[in-house]
Amino acid sequence: MKLSTIKDVARIAKVSITTVSATINGTAPVSKALQERVWEAVKTAGYHPDPVARNLRMGTSKTIGLIVPDIATPWAAHLAKAMQRALSDIGYNMLFASNDDDPEREFREIELFSSHRVAGLIIAPTTHGEDYAGRLADAVHTPAVLVDRVIENSRFDSVTDDNHFGAQLITRYLLKLGHRDIAFMVGRPGISSSDERYAGFLETMAAANVTVRDELIHHRIHLREHAFASVQKLMTLPRPPTAIACINIAQLLGTMAGLQNMGLRVPDDVSVISFDGFHPAEGWNPSITALTQDITTVSTRAAELLLARIEGKVDTPPQIIRVAPSLTVRTSCRAVPGTA
Amino acid sequence: MKLSTIKDVARIAKVSITTVSATINGTAPVSKALQERVWEAVKTAGYHPDPVARNLRMGTSKTIGLIVPDIATPWAAHLAKAMQRALSDIGYNMLFASNDDDPEREFREIELFSSHRVAGLIIAPTTHGEDYAGRLADAVHTPAVLVDRVIENSRFDSVTDDNHFGAQLITRYLLKLGHRDIAFMVGRPGISSSDERYAGFLETMAAANVTVRDELIHHRIHLREHAFASVQKLMTLPRPPTAIACINIAQLLGTMAGLQNMGLRVPDDVSVISFDGFHPAEGWNPSITALTQDITTVSTRAAELLLARIEGKVDTPPQIIRVAPSLTVRTSCRAVPGTA
DNA sequence: CTGTAAACACAAATCGTTTCGTGTTATCCA
């Protein structure tokens, strides 16, 4: 069961190593007759070029690296799955790392992957720490595409959900149901997805001439516990919100737990809506009305973009692609009593 | 920003390449004085040995491959996360692939990873198709550890949840609540986790002298739709079950959706319990009583086992390690009326 | 003082590719 080398193939086909390489890669003209002999020999030898040797010689591999903050979040898991599919279709494979949202580990992973000479990187960046954009820019020396979180003015392409549009969708939906007192949980400042969603929310509210009550906006809610605490505060206000918008799963879980803890029912006592559609929202009671993110499109576009850069087909300035989500209405929101 | 090679280090330290390699890897005796010069040079050159060149020369890399049926299942995602952590701690990194439970893709991935000269493989096997065990045995030429599903008499180590024990836990709990008419959804036959759980259930029931009603056992339920349909049948029986046990998430989701569709309430009309603890069971109403799987232990043990094999420290016969789950009681089960 | 073993350093071969430079043969046009 020894693997055969290009040398074996050359011997069998009675040609030089050079010719074998040339026929296989089509990098130099080879006569029809020889080509046939070579391919025949390749088959009988069961030859597959050694990716490692190729990697060493060429300085690049058919491998891309995927780096996400936390593979255990459904969003990232789906991304990884779709991405791996997209890549294996075109003969690439995937190195993978998860870093618990820790930029130090993230940069170490980037370096590690680089030393393995990946052809490119897909990164869902942590975007924490001092001068993150700068550090990233000079840590990465291969083509790279950022997903999920956007970094403004970076030299990398980005593919992300259209958070602004998503915020419109959610906000308009709540407004249409008659909600005016909408609580909004913002995440960590500087995380683009959070910022953009919040901005979209404010804008849509303003466009509808509805004033946003400051005490209903809670910032820096990125752990379950935060959301749990927030809910207690929100629902004990003299005039509590009629709807709560959550940005991610952690918030949603915390919110639901908090409400249950207070003996409040959804949607009877308060409506709940989520930006993050990646949870098993059905089968439970209530099922959560949420945005549905088109993660397949995100990964396909990201893969396309990366490949185009790798193959040097494009040298357009970095672009930001936003993929539109849709709103999936389930049972966690109801109209405000006394509204059409 | 050019990477420095071992040659640069040798030049700076004014020694031969051999000496540099010897000091770094400790493979040959080098005098204290030279060692110091070498390390100094390594530092000033910012030298890291090129893993690719090392891989080519040594015929093996510090990379292990993880292959799972579906990374988008929470179980696999948590496994990947814990595994990557365990491996990166000891200087290994991870190639990763997901195959949608398709053995053909699985074997292609094994071959691909092998050609990249991974040092070992962690496989959550699909266990489908003709002579799966045999095919696997001669597809894999590196050390490998199987997780989740067990293959009897294979030449590989396995690490898995203790399904038999889990089934005992669940069954005894239901019995204690007074349930006698327990519906059990079995998965595809031949999948060890499903078979073992079912066997454990039967055994525990028998030990308690409770007869199992055949019409409450539904086989080959591995898609949501199957479970959805099953539930309709179960709950329209003249004497419907008082409790339903689900083996995996797909079943659980289908079951809950089916019940809701029939207007039945959990746990008022029927209790539901799950073997698969990897879902956001809290915050929803009801929260599902389920086994909690100790996936960190599973991945740690698997990594240890694999590393031991890789480093040739052990050549004991293949072992099967079973990691015990625990039962997390939530709110989806209630005592049968008229029971203590 | 000598012989031998241990300790140390190095040049060169190797892993399996791709590619550069060189040489040979065929092809075409004037």
Next chain:
DNA sequence: TGGATAACACGAAACGATTTGTGTTTACAG
């Protein structure tokens, strides 16, 4: 038919590490 040009084939040099074999120095026992 001669000569330029294209087409084709090949040997040898990279890529960056480890390892083998050889030679030189030091240390120590006889």
